[in-house]
Amino acid sequence: MPLNAATESARLSVAPMMDWTDRHCRYLHRQLSGRALLYTEMVTAPALVRGGAVHLLDHHPDEHPVALQLGGSDPRELAQAARLGADAGYDEINLNCGCPSDRVQSGTFGAVLMRQPSLVATCLRAMRDVVDVPVTVKCRIGVDDQDPEIVLPEFLSQIVAAGCERVTIHARKAWLKGLSPKENRDIPPLDYDLVMRMKGLFPNLHISINGGVETIDEAEKLLESGLDGVMVGRAAYHQPTDILGQADRRIFGNGPDRTGEDAVAAMLPYIEAHLSAGGRLHQITRHMLGLFAGRPGARGWRRTLSEGATRPGAGPDLVEQAVTHVSALAETAKAV
Structure with missing residues (x-):
């Protein structure tokens, strides 16, 4: 299967971040790197399908390659939302299985879906049936008292069986009880070794790692360790020039540095x-x-x-x- 623009650019991506990675932020980031994959803020499938909020899909042509991240858990609704995203021109549709906020828990999507891999697989199949662009997943290594050594391989097995060829793993658990969304970004310990082991178990799955990456040097080392991609979050927002200004040369092998x-x-x-x-x-x-x-x-x-x-x-x-x-x-x- 030939690589599309999003898959080629997933070697380095900027994480979807609520209230931050809107279309103006993405346009700015594109001025620093012509290659890195950019993500929208999470858009809920109900907002698009039931609420008619298609303005949330607005983006500038220069943002490409750009991916739409969707939140939801209803296969039919996610399929409709994915179709809207593909028709709007997005290069990838990503399913959020990692956000720990109360709002997504009450809607049965985000990190809570780590408990329901068969439902995630059903959603992915429904989405893939109606779009021609890659349908991907962003997840955690587990939630609450789950054992990531058991849960994560099973989760990945199910999404691979559903045809998912690319996943981004935030290398932390999400604690849905007891930690705020902000605390969930820092307090649960990172487990890069577990993500590396997943690459060994699923050699044909494109695996990007997310969580705790603060410099372009760290991104390079993770890629050298055998991972397929690195997703950078807050560092790319707060120090965009440091992360993205050298990315085309250092991560993708060509292109000028930008100041x-x-x-x-x-x-x-x-x-x-x-x-x-x-x-x-x-x-x-x-x-x-x-x-x-x-x-x-x-x-x-x-x-x-x-x-x-x-x-x-x-x-x-x-x-x-x-x-x-x-x-x-x-x-x-x-x-x-």
Whole structure:
């Protein structure tokens, strides 16, 4: 089966993150890497099918390769939502089996589906029957008192039997009782070794690892260890240039390195178009605050945008003003 764009780009991906990886965030990330696979925030199948919220599928053509992550547990509804996503042009449809929030538990989807691998398999078959793009899964290693050594191989066996060829494993358990969603991102210990063993058990399954990856160096080492892909979450959001700016060269083997300044220049026409369509500057710039993380002038950049972007009439000139905090110091450093 020939690889599609999403599968080729899954070597490095940016995790779906609620309230963060919206279309403006994804467009920004694409200015830093032309190759990394980008994911939407999780969109629930009921919102699309019953609620008619098809605007949640809006994305810019330049975002590709881009994947739609769906939440749900009803096979028929997920199939309808997957079809809507494929028709909207997404390169991949991903089923969320990892989110630990109360909201997804009450809706019987997300991490709670780790307890129902046969249902997940049924959902995958229904989705695959109606779309031509890859249907993938993002999961945990287990939930609550489950033994991951037993649960994860069984879960993977069932999704492979349903035709799933690619999975992203967040290498932590999800504790649905006793931990908040935020705590579930940090407190359960990481078990990279277990994920590596799964690659040995399922050599034909494309396995990406997620959880705790903070640098491009760490991503490279995980790929060198034999995994097929690495998904980066919060680090890619808070330090996007550090993670994505070198990704095309270091992870994919070709392409230029890109700087925060490069991204700003590329974002200015996009910002103009968004404002012309009635949007607000802060809807975009809130995702740009980490572009210069760790560089002299980064604090001035963040402060200028944070204080000014919500003001009426704020536009691209504010972004150009903000970037001078960085560029002026860079010129000074060169002179010295």
